[in-house]
Amino acid sequence: MRILVTGAAGFIASNLIPRLLRRGDEVAGIDNFFLGKRSYVVKDPNFTFHELDLLDLERVAEVVRDFKPDRIWHLAANSDISFGTKYTDFDLKGGTLVTYNVLESMRRAGIGQIVFSSSGAVYGEPTVMPTPEDYGPILPISLYAASKVACESLITAYAHNYDIQAWIYRFGNIVGPNPTHGVIHDFVLRLREDPSRLVVLGDGSQAKPYVYVEDCLEGMEFGIGHAGDHVNVYNLAVDDQTSVREITDWTIEAMGIDRAKIDVQYGDSPRGWRGDVPQVKLDTRRMIALGFTPKRSSREAVRQTITDVVQQFREGPLS
Amino acid sequence: MRILVTGAAGFIASNLIPRLLRRGDEVAGIDNFFLGKRSYVVKDPNFTFHELDLLDLERVAEVVRDFKPDRIWHLAANSDISFGTKYTDFDLKGGTLVTYNVLESMRRAGIGQIVFSSSGAVYGEPTVMPTPEDYGPILPISLYAASKVACESLITAYAHNYDIQAWIYRFGNIVGPNPTHGVIHDFVLRLREDPSRLVVLGDGSQAKPYVYVEDCLEGMEFGIGHAGDHVNVYNLAVDDQTSVREITDWTIEAMGIDRAKIDVQYGDSPRGWRGDVPQVKLDTRRMIALGFTPKRSSREAVRQTITDVVQQFREGPLS
Numbered sequence: 001m002r003i004l005v006t007g008a009a010g011f012i013a014s015n016l017i018p019r020l021l022r023r024g025d026e027v028a029g030i031d032n033f034f035l036g037k038r039s040y041v042v043k044d045p046n047f048t049f050h051e052l053d054l055l056d057l058e059r060v061a062e063v064v065r066d067f068k069p070d071r072i073w074h075l076a077a078n079s080d081i082s083f084g085t086k087y088t089d090f091d092l093k094g095g096t097l098v099t100y101n102v103l104e105s106m107r108r109a110g111i112g113q114i115v116f117s118s119s120g121a122v123y124g125e126p127t128v129m130p131t132p133e134d135y136g137p138i139l140p141i142s143l144y145a146a147s148k149v150a151c152e153s154l155i156t157a158y159a160h161n162y163d164i165q166a167w168i169y170r171f172g173n174i175v176g177p178n179p180t181h182g183v184i185h186d187f188v189l190r191l192r193e194d195p196s197r198l199v200v201l202g203d204g205s206q207a208k209p210y211v212y213v214e215d216c217l218e219g220m221e222f223g224i225g226h227a228g229d230h231v232n233v234y235n236l237a238v239d240d241q242t243s244v245r246e247i248t249d250w251t252i253e254a255m256g257i258d259r260a261k262i263d264v265q266y267g268d269s270p271r272g273w274r275g276d277v278p279q280v281k282l283d284t285r286r287m288i289a290l291g292f293t294p295k296r297s298s299r300e301a302v303r304q305t306i307t308d309v310v311q312q313f314r315e316g317p318l319s
Numbered sequence: 320m321r322i323l324v325t326g327a328a329g330f331i332a333s334n335l336i337p338r339l340l341r342r343g344d345e346v347a348g349i350d351n352f353f354l355g356k357r358s359y360v361v362k363d364p365n366f367t368f369h370e371l372d373l374l375d376l377e378r379v380a381e382v383v384r385d386f387k388p389d390r391i392w393h394l395a396a397n398s399d400i401s402f403g404t405k406y407t408d409f410d411l412k413g414g415t416l417v418t419y420n421v422l423e424s425m426r427r428a429g430i431g432q433i434v435f436s437s438s439g440a441v442y443g444e445p446t447v448m449p450t451p452e453d454y455g456p457i458l459p460i461s462l463y464a465a466s467k468v469a470c471e472s473l474i475t476a477y478a479h480n481y482d483i484q485a486w487i488y489r490f491g492n493i494v495g496p497n498p499t500h501g502v503i504h505d506f507v508l509r510l511r512e513d514p515s516r517l518v519v520l521g522d523g524s525q526a527k528p529y530v531y532v533e534d535c536l537e538g539m540e541f542g543i544g545h546a547g548d549h550v551n552v553y554n555l556a557v558d559d560q561t562s563v564r565e566i567t568d569w570t571i572e573a574m575g576i577d578r579a580k581i582d583v584q585y586g587d588s589p590r591g592w593r594g595d596v597p598q599v600k601l602d603t604r605r606m607i608a609l610g611f612t613p614k615r616s617s618r619e620a621v622r623q624t625i626t627d628v629v630q631q632f633r634e635g636p637l638s
Contacts, residue, residue, distance in 0.1 A: 085480060088426065092419055096469060100411055107407065124475065136455030137552045140472050141479035150415060150469030153459050156443065160460035161404060161593050233456045274480050 004069035005029045006054060006102060007076030009036025012117060014178045015213045016073060017042045019221075028067045030054060034094070035079065035180045054098040057105070064105035071113040071224075074102050077147075080181040081121070082201075082273040084143040095147030096154070103158040112163065115220060118152055118170045120209075120237060120282045121145035130283035133170070133233050142275030152233070159231050166230070167223050169216075172237030172282055172298075175305040176213030177312055183244060184302070187251040188309050195255065197263045202272040204245035208280040209237040212301035215294035222292040234290070237282035240298040244272070247302055254306045323388035324348045325373060325421060326395030328355025331436060333497040334532045335392060336361045338540075347386045349373060353413070354398065354499045373417040376424070383424035390432040390543075393421050396466075399500040400440070401520075401592040403462040414466030415473070422477040431482065434539060437471055437489045439528075439556060439601045440464035449602035452489070452552050461594030471552075478550050485549070486542050488535075491556030491601055491617075494624040495532030496631055502563060503621070506570040507628050514574065516582045521591040523564035527599040528556040531620035534613035541611040553609070556601035559617040563591070566621055573625045 003020050005013045008029025013036075020027050026046050032053040041049050050063050054076055064072075078084060078094040099116075106114065123131045124139040140146045152168050159166045179185035191198060211219075219236045227234065245266075252259060270278045287293075296304065322339050324332045327348025332355075339346050345365050351372040360368050369382050373395055383391075397403060397413040418435075425433065442450045443458040459465045471487050478485045498504035510517060530538075538555045546553065564585075571581060589597045606612075615623065 088423055089419065092416075092473075096415065097411075100408065104407055122472075124479075134455040136453040136457065138455065138457055138468075138472065139475040139550055139552070141476060143473070143476045143480070146469070146472035146476035149457075149472035150465070153441075153457065153465035153468035154411075154462070156458040157460060157462045157465035157594065160443075161462070231458055233458070275476065 001025045001071060002067065002069045003027050003071050003073060004064065004067055005073045005075060007031060007036060008049060009033060009038065009040045010075060011178050011180050012174060012213060012216065013073070013075045014040035014042065015176060016217055017047060019217060021046055028063070028069065030060070030063060031076070037180060040178050054101055055093060057101040060101050061105040061108055064111060065109045068109060069111060071115065072102060072106060072111060073115045074099065075117045077117065078144065081142055081144040081275065085274045088143060091143045091147035096150040099151040099154055103154055106164060107158060107162045113165050114155060115167045115224065116151065116155055116169070118148045118168050119145060120170050120172055120235060120280055121277055122149050122152070122170060125277055130281040132283035133235055133286055141277065144275070156231050166232065167220065167227065168231065168233045169220055169223065169236040170234070170282065171216065172209035172211045172280065174213055174216045175210050175301055177308040179309055183247055184251065184305050184309050187248065188255065188313050191251065191255050191257060192313060195257045196261065198248065199265045200244060200248055200267065202244060202267050202269050202276065202278070204248060204266045205243060205270050206272055206276065206278045207241040207243040209240065209282060210242050210298040210301045211236065211238055211294055212296045212304055215296055215301070219287060219292050219294060223290065226290050234287050235282040235284055236287060237284050238294050238298045238301070239284055241281065242298045242302045250303060251306050254310045320344045320390060321386065321388045322346050322390050322392060323383065323386055324392045324394060326350055326355060327368060328352060328357065328359045329394060330497050330499050331493060331532060331535065332392070332394045333359035333361065334495060335536055336366060338536060340365055347382070347388065349379070349382060350395070356499060359497050373420055374412060376420040379420050380424040380427055383430060384428045387428060388430060390434065391421060391425060391430060392434045393418065394436050396436065397463065400461055400463040400594065404593045407462060410462045410466035415469040418470040418473055422473055425483060426477060426481045432484045433474060434486045434543060435470065435474055435488070437467045437487050438464060439489050439491055439554060439599055440596055441468050441471070441489060444596055449600040451602035452554055452605055460596065463594070475550050485551065486539070486546065487550065487552045488539055488542065488555040489553070489601065490535065491528035491530045491599065493532055493535045494529050494620055496627040498628055502566055503570065503624050503628050506567065507574065507632050510570065510574050510576060511632060514576045515580060517567065518584045519563060519567055519586065521563060521586050521588050521595065521597070523567060523585045524562060524589050525591055525595065525597045526560035526562040528559065528601060529561050529617040529620045530555065530557055530613055531615045531623060534615055534620070538606060538611050538613060542609065545609050553606050554601040554603055555606060556603050557613050557617045557620070558603055560600065561617045561621045569622060570625050573629045
């Protein structure tokens, strides 16, 4: 198959692309290195990389038209939620407008399949937890989540009108090697710089389901293979949660820092930042009913990722 | 109160503004006359009109900052759904980006309340009918509805992060005097031009709940007065439906056209156009529980509107 991946230098794509290449796909990728890192770009004869801003519709349309993929994995986004509270048009541009450009390029070139990385954040602070896919009304509390909702809706409208099949996954927190952001990434980098002090956003009680990236990708591919509706919407998560306090402790331990010699400062708020959803539980029964269960629990995903990232950032480049 | 109305030369606003003025509000309005008509702009010493494109953030922010309204009724939108299938960025710009600009102007000026005209179209083709507000997943099938979903989400995210209270109404089809589009408007104009022939989009079986604009405005104001959550989401509709075939017959009759002398041509599809939701039933129990029930049924709203519009377009200007 011919697969185009957006956000190709980002966390999830840089884990996805080697999988696709291993099974013989021909792959092209787009990234502008806003969050993505040059060192994460895959080098392979069957992979073509385009350095390109997805906000440039005409250039995106050209890449899509020329490569003519069978399927697009649209993974590009601002995935740093707190960023969107500083620049209020950030998610609008980097999420909503970019997704419009991808869909419009698909329409023009007659591309038939899109896979989209949405987020459990679309549910805002739901009254039902674990939250199922049919929960409503959808009242997101961050501009990041608002943009994910906007993207989902653009995708379903394009799907209906222009004969595009779509798989929309509402993720828990995805973790693993090649991070570009997120709590583990931040802790490891900050502790590497100053192992005597760690300032934590929020009071550490925030707890979410963490999914290991290989499980995430397995689940997404399982869904593509087994969910055949025109528009397929699935939560992709695990049933347990991990707290920021646990992540703090485990990261300090994994970096070999003496707990007695570090000053860990928690905030006062149960939220990490404005728009942060402090407690997330996603109902995973729909995905399980389809036949897919992640291998790793949240706890295992987090512990594995801390090991991955401490190792990677000890030795590897950061740019 | 000081009230700012967007889409001030449009259908709903031109019915709203006289009501606000009658009860002593000071009102300002913005419109760019894309759908709105110059003849619909209210002339009153307590009303200030700004001819302005809401896509121009800096000018909108200036108007909001200078007028400093207590509340914004954000009614501007492309309300001609079929238009969005011809120009795929039309609703993105005229709905989503415009709403971002209104919210961002509110944030900058510290404005605390927004009233928003959303649509029952957000539900797409729901499996539950009548469709309640908590229906999910939200899978809109038109770019118009996708944009309404995006706007709702932007509003809820801004509400959470910037202390804005919001009333979001998911409308049935609103009808009444001063139309700018819609089936009754179109039929009357086309029959005035050629009373011997009427081409109808779709097979005429499409049926929706029509709400008379005075009932719509009563309901919206009732909600503002009685629903005190930070974000309030209500369907605003009636329980019966009217079919396009009924509207066709009643309009021909009201225009005094001899049924034997007119060639009415229905289409083959149960949809009026791509992205049209052919059967709409909105659950109105939430609004009723709050204490509001529209005075007119769908049938009464349609018949009254046909009378209004035949009269208005016989005598009044169209520009």
